[in-house]
Amino acid sequence: KQEVTQIPAALSVPEGENLVLNCSFTDSAIYNLQWFRQDPGKGLTSLLLIQSSQREQTSGRLNASLDKSSGRSTLYIAASQPGDSATYLCAVRPRNYGQNFVFGPGTRLSVLP
Amino acid sequence: DAGVIQSPRHEVTEMGQEVTLRCKPISGHDYLFWYRQTMMRGLELLIYFNNNVPIDDSGMPEDRFSAKMPNASFSTLKIQPSEPRDSAVYFCASSRTGGAVHGYTFGSGTRLTVV
Numbered sequence: 001k002q003e004v005t006q007i008p009a010a011l012s013v014p015e016g017e018n019l020v021l022n023c024s025f026t027d028s029a030i031y032n033l034q035w036f037r038q039d040p041g042k043g044l045t046s047l048l049l050i051q052s053s054q055r056e057q058t059s060g061r062l063n064a065s066l067d068k069s070s071g072r073s074t075l076y077i078a079a080s081q082p083g084d085s086a087t088y089l090c091a092v093r094p095r096n097y098g099q100n101f102v103f104g105p106g107t108r109l110s111v112l113p
Numbered sequence: 114d115a116g117v118i119q120s121p122r123h124e125v126t127e128m129g130q131e132v133t134l135r136c137k138p139i140s141g142h143d144y145l146f147w148y149r150q151t152m153m154r155g156l157e158l159l160i161y162f163n164n165n166v167p168i169d170d171s172g173m174p175e176d177r178f179s180a181k182m183p184n185a186s187f188s189t190l191k192i193q194p195s196e197p198r199d200s201a202v203y204f205c206a207s208s209r210t211g212g213a214v215h216g217y218t219f220g221s222g223t224r225l226t227v228v
Contacts, residue, residue: 032216034216034217036219041224042221042222043204043219043220043221043222044204044206044217044219045219046216046217046218046219049215049216089156091217093216100146100158100161100169101217103155103156105155106155
């Protein structure tokens with residue numbers, strides 16, 4: 001069974017710092033991995049989608065990498081801003097466990113002004 | 114594109130009442146998913162549809178929960194009778210190809226409170 005974990009559970013950084021969020025999954029047989037952002041009381045917003053054949057994806061200050069063989073992904077946020085404060089979830093789309101994503105528990109990020 | 118649309122945004126109901134949550138997926142998406150999110154359990158998949166047909170409902174917690182998709186543009190999740198432990202945020206998501214290529218798009222969710 002595919003399991004997804006995220007470390008740390010919570011992170012607090014001063015504005016302007018570069019930071020890395022980690023995501024690990026137990027089964028490397030995946031179609032893709034997706035990073036989401038969730039603001040308090042809101043829905044999930046897709047940030048980046050990395051296909052299994054790709055190593056990384058970039059969008060603005062965000063860069064996501066994927067190392068499928070080791071079961072890891074990182075989300076790098078450059079020059080963090082208070083507006084980046086949210087919970088970040090990663091999810092993998094397994095090849096072997098039906099047609100749905102398996103979500104991690106999320107990392108709650110606070111960027112302090 | 115208006116995205117995935119859910120209604121209502123908030124629902125407060127008394128224990129024992131029937132609750133119906135609604136979802137309109139993105140046009141052209143052939144997969145629809147219902148998730149529930151709580152602090153204790155995170156995001157849980159309840160059921161998903163492909164081309165309006167329920168494929169996997171193993172996540173539906175009890176017989177009190179039922180879901181339908183009468184056409185490609187509308188789905189409902191019904192709880193009857195509702196209980197306080199059903200209080201959660203319910204999300205609907207849709208995708209093409211089951212997320213294997215294009216990932217998921219989520220709605221804004223329905224926050225359900227059962228008192």
